[in-house]
Amino acid sequence: MRALRILLIVAVVLGGLFVAADRLAVNYAESETADRIRTSQGLDRTPEVSIHGFPFLTQVLGKELDEVDVALADLTATAGGNEVNVTEARAELRGVRIDGSFSSATAARADGSARISYADLTEAAPGEAEVTYAGPERAAKGQVKVSGPLVKLLEDADVPLPEAAKALIGDREVATYSTVTLVEGATVRLKAESLPKLPLPGFEERLRKAVDLDLRIEGLPSTITLDKVEAGETGLRFSGTGEGVRLTG
Template identity: 70%
Template sequence: MRALRILLIITVILGGIFVAADRIAVNLAESEAADKIKSSQGLSSTPEISIKGFPFLTQVAGKELEEVDVSLTGITATAGGHSVNVTEVKAELRNVKIDSTFSSAVADRADGSARISYADLTKAAPKGATVGYAGADRAAKGQVKVTGPLTDLLDGAGIQVPGAFKGLLAGRTVSTYSTVALKGGSTVQLRAESLPTLPVPGFDEKLRKVIDYDLKIDGMPSSIKLDKVQATDGGLRFSGTGTSVSLAG
């Protein structure tokens, strides 16, 4: 019995050593992958990497990881020369194959998501405009609320109002619901549902050109195509999928 107890103790100790070695190895691999992703994607900060599955060393021996989760920061959206942060950027990569030199990896499939807050959407909006949550019913239709003083919107776009008409526009506020759509997998379009009729000839079309604008999301892996956008109470949430997505290299 004493020999059996000793054997069990040794087994537990060896098992603990293996688990410790496995966790050390996965931590080193996560750190190395994070540095490579930062370099290859040109990010301003190091992403967070989480390699799932146990044991890790067995997966490495087979040169395929079951799942790798990536959280990115330093992603931006641009519109009209303005740059804003994209928050909560995540990618879940499945069946990640490692090459023979362990220098790069490619995932069979990746599910990506990102969120832009209304505060950041406002930063990229036309000067004078505020973008906000439109309520549950409108959000279900993929709409956001856009508001702003009419004269501020026109002045911000460099549109001159003839002096004879300035009094007619003073004090007016534009309030509309804009439908959000995706184009080309990386460009977000905001298009107003309706706009007020202005008492100045030709200015209805000019206001439309101010309110309707595009946002281009930069920095996402090119092989992940965003194909869905949702308006939530916290901002716009985007999601998409990709195949043969490079994790590092």
């Protein structure tokens, strides 16, 4: 019995050492992978990498990781020269194959997503245009509300207004519902459904410069194509998939 107890104690100790070694190895791998992703994707900050599955060391020996999650907060998108903060971008990678030299890896499939708040969209909008939640019915159609003082929006869009026209418009606010679409997998487009009419040459075209936006989202792997957008109460969420996504190298 004493010998059996000793064997059990040794097994538990060795098992604990293996688990500890396994966790140390995965922590090192996550840190190294994050640094390589930052370099290969040209990011200005290091992402958070989580490698799932146990044991990790046996996955490495087989040169295939079951699941790797990559998250990066506070990215920047561009909107006509303005910048907009991307709250978070995530990529969930499955079936990650490691090459023979352990210098690069490719995921069989990846699901990517990004979130932008209405406050950050408003910050990026020209002038005093404000982007807000349009309510459940409009949101179900992929629409947001864009509003602002009409005179100010026109001035920001470089639309010349005679003083008489300014006096006529006064403090009038303009509010329109804009449909959100995805263009070429990484550009988010907000296009107004309708705009007020005024007897000024080129009025609608110039006003659209103030209320229509194109946002280019950076930070996701280039092989992930965003193809879905949802308008929630706090902001917009974009998602998409990719195959054969190169993780590092």
